[in-house]
Amino acid sequence: MKPAARLQSVIELLEAVFEGKRPADALSTDYFKARRYAGSKDRRFINTRLYETLRNRAKLGWLAEQVSLEATPRTLVLIDAALKEEDVQSLFTGDQYAPEALSAQEIGTLALLSDHDVTNAPDPIRFEYPEWLDKDLRESLGEHFEEVINALNQEAPLDIRINALHPDKAKAVEILKAQNIEAEPTPYSPWGLRSAKKVKLGGIKAYKEGLIDIQDEGSQLISLLTQPKDCELVMDFCAGAGGKTLAMAAEMENKGALYALDISPTRLYKMRPRLERAKVSNVHLHPIKAENDPWLKQFETRLDRVLIDAPCSGVGSWRRAPESRWKMTSELLEDLIGRQERILDSSAHLVRPGGYVVYATCSLLKRENEDQIAKFLTSHDNYTVLPVSEAWADLFDTECPFEGEFMQMRPDLHKSDGFFCAILQRQS
Numbered sequence: 001m002k003p004a005a006r007l008q009s010v011i012e013l014l015e016a017v018f019e020g021k022r023p024a025d026a027l028s029t030d031y032f033k034a035r036r037y038a039g040s041k042d043r044r045f046i047n048t049r050l051y052e053t054l055r056n057r058a059k060l061g062w063l064a065e066q067v068s069l070e071a072t073p074r075t076l077v078l079i080d081a082a083l084k085e086e087d088v089q090s091l092f093t094g095d096q097y098a099p100e101a102l103s104a105q106e107i108g109t110l111a112l113l114s115d116h117d118v119t120n121a122p123d124p125i126r127f128e129y130p131e132w133l134d135k136d137l138r139e140s141l142g143e144h145f146e147e148v149i150n151a152l153n154q155e156a157p158l159d160i161r162i163n164a165l166h167p168d169k170a171k172a173v174e175i176l177k178a179q180n181i182e183a184e185p186t187p188y189s190p191w192g193l194r195s196a197k198k199v200k201l202g203g204i205k206a207y208k209e210g211l212i213d214i215q216d217e218g219s220q221l222i223s224l225l226t227q228p229k230d231c232e233l234v235m236d237f238c239a240g241a242g243g244k245t246l247a248m249a250a251e252m253e254n255k256g257a258l259y260a261l262d263i264s265p266t267r268l269y270k271m272r273p274r275l276e277r278a279k280v281s282n283v284h285l286h287p288i289k290a291e292n293d294p295w296l297k298q299f300e301t302r303l304d305r306v307l308i309d310a311p312c313s314g315v316g317s318w319r320r321a322p323e324s325r326w327k328m329t330s331e332l333l334e335d336l337i338g339r340q341e342r343i344l345d346s347s348a349h350l351v352r353p354g355g356y357v358v359y360a361t362c363s364l365l366k367r368e369n370e371d372q373i374a375k376f377l378t379s380h381d382n383y384t385v386l387p388v389s390e391a392w393a394d395l396f397d398t399e400c401p402f403e404g405e406f407m408q409m410r411p412d413l414h415k416s417d418g419f420f421c422a423i424l425q426r427q428s
């Protein structure tokens, strides 16, 4: 593809992302499936540009506004190309496959870009977050505000989890190396590997044969901290497509029963091929209607563990889905907070005395994390917090990297997505 055609693809993909119906990675996969003529270099260029634009969307939009242009996908790509000192006149030509030719207004305003310095823009623009989240972010991140937000605006590495059920697990690094994947052990999870290079694992033998799966290190740690090993009855309340279910099944060595629930059957059933590939046999998939589904009654006071990987704002995963921050609204956040509370409340009845409810989010917001736990403890005096350091000492030989009672992974400090996890133990 010619450079101009590549930019036109970036514009088309951005238009689809801005519609807000599907995540950018899914849109990009489908886009290239329908355009087999795009080679690997084209795909890499287009995806890199797409994500760069998404990560700088507020700043590019602010610049557009300063020079009186509407912040459309085309304008953002144009301003980005101009800032990169590319010859925009020869790229925006209106030729076949190229972006439409520059208008007189665009040519005139581009010359004015250098009059505006984005470092003078308000914080939500400079740091790329919706203004309505300002108070929540500042209260939650405190003195680490800038470091954390800057880390959330970086590209994430590829984190891999070795399947503990696989007979070749000890040789995983060598096997991956033989398939041209250089991966280093992650700092905390015993099953984690990290590759700085983005690799499409789908076609790789080690992936197809279930030796590895994609999973952020923070997510691996939540599965481990749930401590499902040697348990008879475990529930993954918000299992989605099974990232944590698979990791917990491996810890359980396929023994006992692991119930994977979700209100979205579509998402839940996406787990089936993953279970098969990973040779997992102790998982029971069950879609529920809501967190108070009558089907749950049979488990009252019986479960050893319930993991609640709660639906949340996803602030902690902005590295991977930079577009998601613009989809969230304050109303949606309130709705999620209410739902998190109700799921916690339902789960509390299911666990046996001595068992754990493990509450996790991929959020860095206090209102979704510490505040939820505080509310839960006020209304459930038969529960106490099991400090994460105690669980850590039982699981690992390393020092617990978290201060305080909870796991709080920070992208700047722990190089993981921003995850939170609290272990709540039922006393009676």
Ligand SMILES: C[S@@+](CC[C@H](N)C(=O)[O-])C[C@H]1O[C@@H](n2cnc3c(N)ncnc32)[C@H](O)[C@@H]1O
Binding pocket: 219, 237, 238, 239, 240, 241, 242, 243, 244, 245, 261, 262, 263, 264, 267, 288, 290, 291, 309, 310, 311, 312, 339, 343
């Ligand atoms: C953070 S995602 C789960 C990710 C998954 N555990 C993983 O590790 O890949 C949260 C999930 O909660 C589900 N969910 C939302 N409301 C729910 C409810 N009331 N009960 C159960 N699941 C719910 C969503 O459909 C979504 O799949």
